[in-house]
Amino acid sequence: MTVASELRQYPFEPFTGDIPDELIEMVETDPISRVILPDGREAWLVLDYASCCTALSDPRFSRIPLGNTRLPDAGGPRDLNMDGPPHASLRRVASRPFTARRMEYYRPRVQAIVDGLVDDMIAGGQPADLVSSLVAPLPLLVVCEVLGVPAEDRKRFYGWLAGLNSVLAYGSDDASTAQQELRAYLGEQLLAKRAQPGDDLLSAWSADQSTHQLTDTELIDLAMGVLVGGIEINSSATGLRALFQHPEQLAKLQADPSKAAATADEVLRYTTVSSLFRVQVVAEDLELGGVAMKAGDCLMALPWLGNRDPKFFPNPNVFDIDRVQPAPHLTFGFGPHFCLGSALGKMQVEMAIGTVVRRLPNIAPAIPLDELPWRHDRQNCGIASFPVVW
Numbered sequence: 001m002t003v004a005s006e007l008r009q010y011p012f013e014p015f016t017g018d019i020p021d022e023l024i025e026m027v028e029t030d031p032i033s034r035v036i037l038p039d040g041r042e043a044w045l046v047l048d049y050a051s052c053c054t055a056l057s058d059p060r061f062s063r064i065p066l067g068n069t070r071l072p073d074a075g076g077p078r079d080l081n082m083d084g085p086p087h088a089s090l091r092r093v094a095s096r097p098f099t100a101r102r103m104e105y106y107r108p109r110v111q112a113i114v115d116g117l118v119d120d121m122i123a124g125g126q127p128a129d130l131v132s133s134l135v136a137p138l139p140l141l142v143v144c145e146v147l148g149v150p151a152e153d154r155k156r157f158y159g160w161l162a163g164l165n166s167v168l169a170y171g172s173d174d175a176s177t178a179q180q181e182l183r184a185y186l187g188e189q190l191l192a193k194r195a196q197p198g199d200d201l202l203s204a205w206s207a208d209q210s211t212h213q214l215t216d217t218e219l220i221d222l223a224m225g226v227l228v229g230g231i232e233i234n235s236s237a238t239g240l241r242a243l244f245q246h247p248e249q250l251a252k253l254q255a256d257p258s259k260a261a262a263t264a265d266e267v268l269r270y271t272t273v274s275s276l277f278r279v280q281v282v283a284e285d286l287e288l289g290g291v292a293m294k295a296g297d298c299l300m301a302l303p304w305l306g307n308r309d310p311k312f313f314p315n316p317n318v319f320d321i322d323r324v325q326p327a328p329h330l331t332f333g334f335g336p337h338f339c340l341g342s343a344l345g346k347m348q349v350e351m352a353i354g355t356v357v358r359r360l361p362n363i364a365p366a367i368p369l370d371e372l373p374w375r376h377d378r379q380n381c382g383i384a385s386f387p388v389v390w
């Protein structure tokens with residue numbers, strides 16, 4: 001395999017919802033190439049399904065920069081962003097309350113939240129903005145429910161999380177103030193739950209404390225990880241965009257609402273909310289997909305390009321809600337860091353899209369789809385606003 005000699009800046013173009021044709025072609029023609037990332041670092045760009053899986057699951061690809069001593073025996077607090085056994089032991093604790101049964105328990109609650117938001121959107125009249133009415137508040141309300149944070153605190157949460165997530169604010173005073181305030185708040189909640197346990201994640205973690213021996217600081221880090229992981233779910237918006245782009249698929253879903261779960265899977269496979277993903281570090285000299293890599297090299301494996309690999313998904317660039325998925329899509333990641341909230345995330349996409357198209361059978365975009373504004377101020381991009389009529 002040859003590696004392109006001239007380094008290109010990645011992303012190749014500002015992301016506005018469609019994966020550039022050039023990248024899709026590269027899945028087959030140049031699945032591993034060298035690029036320059038937005039922060040100036042050179043990296044391997046990994047696009048094919050098999051190599052993405054290896055990069056995300058093989059311990060020789062690390063998420064900790066070489067030379068960094070942020071390991072448990074170095075005395076620092078543990079969080080999910082670690083490698084190997086230290087991550088696995090923390091994840092065992094974190095995942096205890098994320099059982100399949102527990103997730104099913106959330107179904108009626110998530111549906112009630114979706115219904116309430118859609119009621120308010122309809123009452124507000126048309127055109128309405130799907131993002132501010134439904135797509136943005138839904139994951140926030142769900143995560144508050146899961147963590148046991150009172151819903152009346154959600155406005156403060158918006159502010160903190162916007163500060164945390166903003167690329168522009170990253171490392172700024174605003175970002176660190178937001179982080180401090182959020183941590184202090186979660187600390188108060190933890191104490192409150194310990195005194196009066198509820199039916200939620202913070203209560204479950206703190207009740208287990210004698211068995212897992214995580215400190216309060218570590219539990220707050222876990223809660224931060226769940227918040228950051230669960231708060232930005234833009235796939236309901238990109239999914240509705242894809243359905244509007246493919247009216248025959250929208251018609252199939254409207255004719256048979258039981259296809260909502262399959263639609264969510266296809267939406268997650270086919271649509272993308274960002275062009276960037278986690279940057280990893282090669283821990284030792286190795287070969288991936290026939291390409292030699294050196295210890296210390298940076299690498300970014302893009303799951304949504306893996307999702308377009310024809311070796312794993314026949315006609316991968318066709319959006320088909322009836323698709324039989326022969327392999328799991330990679331949108332929730334792969335391997336030890338596979339999304340802890342995948343069931344909850346998929347549930348939200350399924351219910352948001354399913355409810356909107358069922359309750360508003362004539363729903364349509366109020367502006368041409370190629371004029372939808374995309375936001376680029378965060379690590380996750382996404383549709384900034386989505387005016388619709390019905």
Ligand code: HEM
Pocket residue numbers: 056080081091143146225226227229230231232233235278330331332333334336337338339340341342344345346349
């Ligand atoms: C459609 C919605 C979602 C998508 C597309 C998504 C995607 C992902 C991906 C790709 C990863 C792996 C990242 C990596 O390898 O570094 C991940 C990890 C994670 N996600 Fe999600 N996520 C979603 C919803 C949620 C929700 C609702 C929650 C929590 C309530 C959540 C919590 C987490 C956590 C805690 C991790 C870290 C797991 C670990 O490092 O062991 N996610 N998510």
